[in-house]
Amino acid sequence: GAVVSQHPSRVICKSGTSVKIECRSLDFQATTMFWYRQFPKQSLMLMATSNEGSKATYEQGVEKDKFLINHASLTLSTLTVTSAHPEDSSFYICSAGPREGLYEQYFGPGTRLTVT
């Protein structure tokens, strides 16, 4: 149980375009989903917390107009990187939780974004 999927797993796009990443909890309903970014040799940095049916809460320094988050249902959250630039190239990982009151988060397999 506690499977989280992410799509796409890898995307290459041109500078200035927008990219949408989907995160789904497959076998449980996630009231909260999280979006992280990880640069090479660094740890995961939380970008935003997404609650179903409400606006996402962004961490300090993360531009909400650039990273659009939509949590339309208890099993789906999307992250759209708008007007992507090469510096947005990173590994984007979502997680979902809690499940049955537990504080454990379950991570998707990640999306590797390369902006050329």
Place this chain on the structure above:
Amino acid sequence: RKEVEQDPGPFNVPEGATVAFNCTYSNSASQSFFWYRQDCRKEPKLLMSVYSSGNEDGRFTAQLNRASQYISLLIRDSKLSDSATYLCVVNIKGTYKYIFGTGTRLKVLA
């Protein structure tokens, strides 16, 4: 000072060795603690939660010292497949947010 600090390593150990990692956290409102394992270019996977009384799962033992605000992970009889980065993760009371340490790299050598 980072909220969650770990020695980045790498720790290079021979197969069969016992290795221990420590992690310190600064937020006294931290309530839940975890060790995650992350393989290169993959997502983190939950290794174990850390309970106040300490807990063991096979070759892995986790300890929590709230007074000193540190967490430890002990791996006994290291296997080649244990090579990975081990992430110390702290959850802040009243939130579902995770704060990640930078991770400790372990290389188990044949």
